[in-house]
Amino acid sequence: MSCILKIREVYQELTPTEQKIANYVIEHGDQVSVLSAAELGELVKTSPPSIVRFARKLGYAGFQEMKLGLVKDAALQHKQQDKIYEAVSIHDSTKEIIYKIGKENMKAIEETMSVVDETEMAKAIDAMTKANHINIYGVAASGLVGLDLQYKLMRINKKSSMYMDSHTQLASAIHMGKGDVAVGISHSGRTLETYKAIETAKKRGATIISITKYGKNPISDLADINLFTASVEKNLRTGAIASRIAQLSIVDILFVGIARNNFNEVSKYIQATREIVEDFKV
Template structure:
């Protein structure tokens, strides 16, 4: 069966100028593709996002994500995060390697995060009439965790992991509302569309992502940036989830420490109500 890279070589003469730039880059740097958002790849090749999508579809693929998956699969190998793994690794050795990847991700994220942006986001959350938290796929559980913490503080937050509901909610938001979206790639079509709709209606838009130069970043007033070099040959979000959760925990702690009496009263009320849930 013809691989994607061989298909690119065979179809090279049929590509337009922008598509040839993409083809040249992919043939020279295939292993670097998995770490790039669609906007970053386009910038690296000197073309637009639309060219990347058109190029992917010309190869018979549904879009950029499918292109990444195919090339990653074809390159083969077993790399989890930044640490090479082998079938001979014991369960404990795999755990230790994964811990090393998590520590590296948290260190890189700490160096990338903006303190001013964190505080601005915390302020927006405190003042919001409602907080809609959007996440799909692996990010859905992160959105639920964020909502759990915000609600404990007495804030009006709700998580949405259905793309239709996200768009419906976004269409009814105002300048008094906030959207917090979680997307490691920043390229989830439904997340981007919901952010665009919310921003159009005046809501404050926030995204926790690994890529500032991504479609989601274009529609976000604030980007909280993680730095997780997810698998070289897999797209499953692993260490990025830990970085996202750590950012959410940080916002929660900041709000507890800097919130007003209303926040503190809400925490006390929450703890008292939950006492009946434990023996």
């Protein structure tokens, strides 16, 4: 995962001093890659140990490894691309909105694929394939993603339920047990309703799968299996659009993986659901 993307994904969790470092790295990544911790500290008016702690917060062993990350990820190119992926403005023409939203969605998918952990995804697919029952939790835009996952699972006859209301979430979670799977979907990883639901399910012995943005957050900390997405929220709720697209990409991977594990039976189920709704086509 690119160094710049790591910074953007954890930016809101950084301290004011760390945000000052982050801003400088994003704007001057090519320059930072040849500086020492002391030199960067002097430029942003902080100490070398603060620079090292910042690098470690991003998951690097130290500042030197972070600099290597900047070199590998071509930080200068990232900075230039960001001029294309601007937030939608109220002054934009229809043509500009079409272009920006299209680019933002493509960027969300591309960057999400760069943070998907193959091992974690395989574990999630295996757990859901073997699950007695799957409960899906999410609210607002993430709830719509949950409904899409539940619909896909229904088509292949996989027992699942989706809950968006906090009361029904908790009522369903309390009846989960070993062999069940709870999927918590939240872009921020901090949605209280979703957190409470998977916390309850975990106490009952269910396996917890989280779908959140990349980085440390309460929901991913609670989960047994973490599936991360990458999209940076911007003005006019375009972030909610991009994060939904990223989450739907994860849902599609899960669905295809589960279907692959039981392909012969799944083919019959999909054909049956296709035939049953055929009469409703005009």
